[in-house]
Amino acid sequence: MNDKLIQLIYASSASDLMTEEELLALLEQSREKNARLNLTGILLYKSGNFLQVLEGPESAVTELYETIKKDERHANILTIATKEIKERDFGDWKMAFANLNKLDPASVPGYSEFLNDPFDGKYFAEKPSRAFAFLKVFKDGMR
Ligand SMILES: Cc1cc2nc3c(=O)[nH]c(=O)nc-3n(C[C@H](O)[C@H](O)[C@H](O)COP(=O)(O)O)c2cc1C
Numbered sequence: 146m147n148d149k150l151i152q153l154i155y156a157s158s159a160s161d162l163m164t165e166e167e168l169l170a171l172l173e174q175s176r177e178k179n180a181r182l183n184l185t186g187i188l189l190y191k192s193g194n195f196l197q198v199l200e201g202p203e204s205a206v207t208e209l210y211e212t213i214k215k216d217e218r219h220a221n222i223l224t225i226a227t228k229e230i231k232e233r234d235f236g237d238w239k240m241a242f243a244n245l246n247k248l249d250p251a252s253v254p255g256y257s258e259f260l261n262d263p264f265d266g267k268y269f270a271e272k273p274s275r276a277f278a279f280l281k282v283f284k285d286g287m288r
Pocket of ligand 1: 157171174175176178179188195197199209212213214216218219240
């Protein structure tokens with residue numbers, strides 16, 4: 146099938162603060178399914194908020210996003226950007242993950258520039274390019 150590739154970025158807030166175990170369970174589930182659907186991306190979590198980029202064949206991304214939007218583990222889901230891509234920006238990852246509450250900022254080059262940015266959907270929706278740049282720092286930093 147010749148499905149075009151798309152990239153979707155959204156932000157949301159966790160319904161309850163997520164424990165490390167809950168985050169790991171979510172990731173394990175996500176990675177297995179993303180591998181099956183040929184999806185890649187990054188999920189960031191900070192102070193109860195999520196920022197995620199998903200990329201892959203349009204039908205798979207759209208379908209998963211519908212599922213994700215119904216997931217009761219989070220709410221206030223806000224689409225930040227959707228675009229067609231020629232190649233993947235986050236292709237190395239079935240779903241990379243960083244819990245920014247637990248992370249030493251100095252361990253990810255470039256992160257310090259974003260440390261004082263708000264980490265919420267409203268801010269990212271106003272500045273989609275900033276959301277992308279933020280995710281990119283983690284793509285480059287988590288090798
Ligand atoms: C913040 C957040 C991010 C998620 N990211 C993914 C993901 O990248 N891939 C995935 O398969 N499921 C992800 N999920 C989980 C889905 O909502 C859903 O539970 C999962 O795909 C299993 O759905 P199914 O068993 O109905 O197929 C995410 C959920 C949340 C709350």
